Amino acid sequence: MRVCRKERGSLFVLHFNALNSWVLGKAIHSLSRIGDEVYFEPLENGLSLRSVNSSRSAYACFLFAPLFFQRYEYPVASDEDQDTNEPFHCKVLMKSVLNVFRSLSSLEKTVEKCRISLNPQTSRLVIQLLCKYGVVKTHNLSFQECESLQAVFSKDVCPNLLRASARVLVDAVVHFPATLSEVTLAPSCGGRVIFRNYLEEETDPSKMMLTEMALNEDEFLHFQISKESEITFCLKEFRGLLSFAESSSLPVSIHFDIAGRPVVLSLEDPVLEVHFVLATLSEAEVSGSQKLTGGSCTQDGNRLSPSEAVGDDFQSDDIDSYMIAMETTAVEEATVNGCQLPHSPTFPLKGSKRTEGSSSTLLKPGGRRKDLLMLSNNKPESESEGENEEPGEVPGTPPNKKFRSLFFGSVLSQMDALHHTGLSEEVLAEASDVEEDS
Amino acid sequence: MPLSTQPETGDDQYILVANLDNVRNLSNILKAIHFKDHATCFATKNGIKVTVENAKSMQANAFIQAGIFQEYTIKEDSVVFRINLTVLLDCLTIFGTNALPASSTALRMCYKGYGHPVTLFLEEGGVVTVCKIHTQEPEDTLDFDFCSTNVINKIILQSEGLREAFAELDMTSEVLQITMSPDKPYFRLSTFGDSGSAHLDYPKDSDLMEAFHCSQTQTNRYKLSLLKPSTKALALSCKVSIRTDNRGFLSLQYMIRNEDGQICFVEYYCCPDENIDEREP
Incomplete structure (x- = not known):
C-alpha cells in the first residue's frame, strides 16, 4: 500500500516562527482531546492536521494555509507521479507529537523557529525546534502512511x-x-x-x-x-x-x-x-424506551460505564467483566454491529464474535437513540475501502471510551437484519482486513 | 544562635558535632542525591561527603564542606557511617519544607562514634525536636577512578539549558546517548524511544556554554534510568560540568548555590552502557 514516489529529499518542508509554533502547539493540544493519532496531510492549500476519536463520534481538522508558514514546500506532482497523484498522508501517534509540543510555555519562551519536514526515505517526520541559545531539538518521529481522513459533513x-x-x-x-x-x-x-x-x-x-x-x-x-x-x-x-x-x-x-x-x-x-x-x-423517539427505562434503572444508572467496560474488554480478555458488561449494555452492545462501516475493523471483528450471543437483545428497544457521525474517506469507497479502515488499526491505540457510547447508539432497528446477515458495510471492512492480512 | 542556649555539657563525648542555622542548606543538597534509601557519610575536617549508589554503575556524591556549617568539630581524622537517607531527610524536614525565610530551622547534629546513632536536635520557634537515627555498618563504595588527567571532553553549561532537556527526555528510550565532539554537532543528547529518535544539539558558541574543551569525538550511551535521578541535582544547580574520560565514564558535576549564597557541589558518576545496538545512527 506504500505509494510509489519519485525519489526526493523530502515531501514537504515547513518553516515557521515562534508565534506560529505556539499556535501549532496549541492546535496539537486541542487535537489531543479528540484522538490518539494526528493525521498530517500536506495539501496544496495548506497543512492539515486532523484527528478522530476511536468511536468516530468526534472529528477535528486544522488547516493551516501556506501563508501561515514562512516557507511551505509542497511536492508538485510530476508526470511520473500521475498514477499516484494524490496527496501524501501520514499519521503519527498523538503522544509523540504532543511530546514535542508538550510545554506551551517553553514554546513561547524558548522556541524561535520550527521546521517540519517529511523524509520518505527514512520514514521519519522530522520536527525541528530551533531554540534560544542556538539549541536545536530534532525529533524524528515514525509515522504510518495512510489514507486521507475526511468527515462527511456540510x-x-x-x-x-x-x-x-x-x-x-x-x-x-x-x-x-x-x-x-x-x-x-x-x-x-x-x-x-x-x-x-x-x-x-x-x-x-x-x-x-x-x-x-x-x-x-x-x-x-x-x-x-x-x-x-x-x-x-x-x-x-x-x-x-x-x-x-x-x-x-x-x-x-x-x-x-x-x-x-x-x-x-x-x-x-x-x-x-x-x-x-x-x-x-x-432523544428517544422510540416508543418502547420508557417501558424499559423504568426496569433497567438500576443497571443503567451510569450509562457510560458499562460501555466502558465493554471497551476495555475488547482489549483484555477478561470474560467476567465482559459478562457483566453484556448484562448491562445489551442494547448498546448490540449497536456495535450497526456502526461497522465507519468503525475500525479490529473492534467490530472482535466485537461481533462476542456480541453474537447477545443478538437476541438487539430488538430490545434502546433507552435512547443517537445518531452517528458519519465519517468516511473523501474517496469512493470501492477504491479505498481497505485503506479507509486502516487508520483504526494501529495496535495499542486505546479506544476513546466515553465516546464509544455515543457511537454505539446509532443503530437503527431496521438495519439490524443487515448487520446480522453481514450484509452491512461490515463486509467491506472485513474483506479489506482479509486483504491486508494476506 | 537559638541552640547556644542548649546545655553544652557532654559535647566532648561526640566525635562529630555540626551546627547549622538553616537546615535547608543541608536538606536541599541531600535531596539532590536522594534516589536510594541508604547513603554512606564520610566526615573529615574538610566537611561531609554523602554517597549514594545504584546498580553498581552509578554513584552520586554530595559535598557539604565544613564552611557551610556555623560550627563544625571533628575529633578523628575521618568518620564513616551508613545511614537511612530517607529517614534522615524526613527528620531534617520535620518542621516542614516550606521555604519561608523567616522560619528557618536550626540543626545540631552529633555523632558519638561507631555503633552509636546520629543525634539531630532541630529547633524552630523555640520548639526542639530530638531525633536519633541508627547508623549502619559502612559498606565499601565504588571507586570510579575518574581522574582528571584522563578526561577527554569537558563542557560546562548553564543548568538552565539542560533542565528543560532533561525534563522532556523521552523516557521510553532505554539510553541517553551523549555525543561530545570538537566538530559538529559539538554536544548532542539523543534518545531512541518508541515514537522515534530525538536529538538535542548545543552549539559550542552558545551563550549557555561556559566552557567547551573537547579533544576528540566521543559517543557513549548511558542508561536513562540511571541518569534520570540526576535531574534532582540539575534542578537545584546553576552550572553543570559534563566530562567523559577515555573509558567513556561520565562525570556530571553540579554547582549548587544555597540560600545563603554558599556554593556546594553534587557529583554523579555513571558507567557507559556496553550493549550498544545500532538501532539508529
Whole structure:
C-alpha cells in the first residue's frame, strides 16, 4: 500500500516562527482531546492536521494555509507521479507529537523557529525546534502512511448558526464540572440560548445538580435559528476547541441541525481554518424506551460505564467483566454491529464474535437513540475501502471510551437484519482486513 | 544562635558535632542525591561527603564542606557511617519544607562514634525536636577512578539549558546517548524511544556554554534510568560540568548555590552502557 514516489529529499518542508509554533502547539493540544493519532496531510492549500476519536463520534481538522508558514514546500506532482497523484498522508501517534509540543510555555519562551519536514526515505517526520541559545531539538518521529481522513459533513446546510466570541462560550461552560461529559445547547425562539449539563435519562434528577446558563441573543455575533432544536454533545472536545479559539481570539461558529445530526464547530482566519465535528445525542423517539427505562434503572444508572467496560474488554480478555458488561449494555452492545462501516475493523471483528450471543437483545428497544457521525474517506469507497479502515488499526491505540457510547447508539432497528446477515458495510471492512492480512 | 542556649555539657563525648542555622542548606543538597534509601557519610575536617549508589554503575556524591556549617568539630581524622537517607531527610524536614525565610530551622547534629546513632536536635520557634537515627555498618563504595588527567571532553553549561532537556527526555528510550565532539554537532543528547529518535544539539558558541574543551569525538550511551535521578541535582544547580574520560565514564558535576549564597557541589558518576545496538545512527 506504500505509494510509489519519485525519489526526493523530502515531501514537504515547513518553516515557521515562534508565534506560529505556539499556535501549532496549541492546535496539537486541542487535537489531543479528540484522538490518539494526528493525521498530517500536506495539501496544496495548506497543512492539515486532523484527528478522530476511536468511536468516530468526534472529528477535528486544522488547516493551516501556506501563508501561515514562512516557507511551505509542497511536492508538485510530476508526470511520473500521475498514477499516484494524490496527496501524501501520514499519521503519527498523538503522544509523540504532543511530546514535542508538550510545554506551551517553553514554546513561547524558548522556541524561535520550527521546521517540519517529511523524509520518505527514512520514514521519519522530522520536527525541528530551533531554540534560544542556538539549541536545536530534532525529533524524528515514525509515522504510518495512510489514507486521507475526511468527515462527511456540510455545515452550510445546517439551518441553525450561532457565532460568538470564544470568551462568551468559555464563560458559559466554565461553570460545568470538569467531569461532566455532555452538555446540552438549547436555543429558544425567544432569542435565548441555554447551556445545561446533560442528565442521563435514567438518573434521578432530584439527586443531580442541574447547571444551566442562559445567553442572550445579543451576546452572539450571529444568531440564526431556523429550526428550533436542542442538541447534546460532548464537552471535552468542545472545551478543547474553545481553549484554542480563546488563545487565538477567533469567534466560534456553531452550525447545527436537529438533535442527532452532527454539530459543526468552526473557526476561521485568513491563514487558519478549524472544524470540529461532534456527534449529538438524539432523544428517544422510540416508543418502547420508557417501558424499559423504568426496569433497567438500576443497571443503567451510569450509562457510560458499562460501555466502558465493554471497551476495555475488547482489549483484555477478561470474560467476567465482559459478562457483566453484556448484562448491562445489551442494547448498546448490540449497536456495535450497526456502526461497522465507519468503525475500525479490529473492534467490530472482535466485537461481533462476542456480541453474537447477545443478538437476541438487539430488538430490545434502546433507552435512547443517537445518531452517528458519519465519517468516511473523501474517496469512493470501492477504491479505498481497505485503506479507509486502516487508520483504526494501529495496535495499542486505546479506544476513546466515553465516546464509544455515543457511537454505539446509532443503530437503527431496521438495519439490524443487515448487520446480522453481514450484509452491512461490515463486509467491506472485513474483506479489506482479509486483504491486508494476506 | 537559638541552640547556644542548649546545655553544652557532654559535647566532648561526640566525635562529630555540626551546627547549622538553616537546615535547608543541608536538606536541599541531600535531596539532590536522594534516589536510594541508604547513603554512606564520610566526615573529615574538610566537611561531609554523602554517597549514594545504584546498580553498581552509578554513584552520586554530595559535598557539604565544613564552611557551610556555623560550627563544625571533628575529633578523628575521618568518620564513616551508613545511614537511612530517607529517614534522615524526613527528620531534617520535620518542621516542614516550606521555604519561608523567616522560619528557618536550626540543626545540631552529633555523632558519638561507631555503633552509636546520629543525634539531630532541630529547633524552630523555640520548639526542639530530638531525633536519633541508627547508623549502619559502612559498606565499601565504588571507586570510579575518574581522574582528571584522563578526561577527554569537558563542557560546562548553564543548568538552565539542560533542565528543560532533561525534563522532556523521552523516557521510553532505554539510553541517553551523549555525543561530545570538537566538530559538529559539538554536544548532542539523543534518545531512541518508541515514537522515534530525538536529538538535542548545543552549539559550542552558545551563550549557555561556559566552557567547551573537547579533544576528540566521543559517543557513549548511558542508561536513562540511571541518569534520570540526576535531574534532582540539575534542578537545584546553576552550572553543570559534563566530562567523559577515555573509558567513556561520565562525570556530571553540579554547582549548587544555597540560600545563603554558599556554593556546594553534587557529583554523579555513571558507567557507559556496553550493549550498544545500532538501532539508529
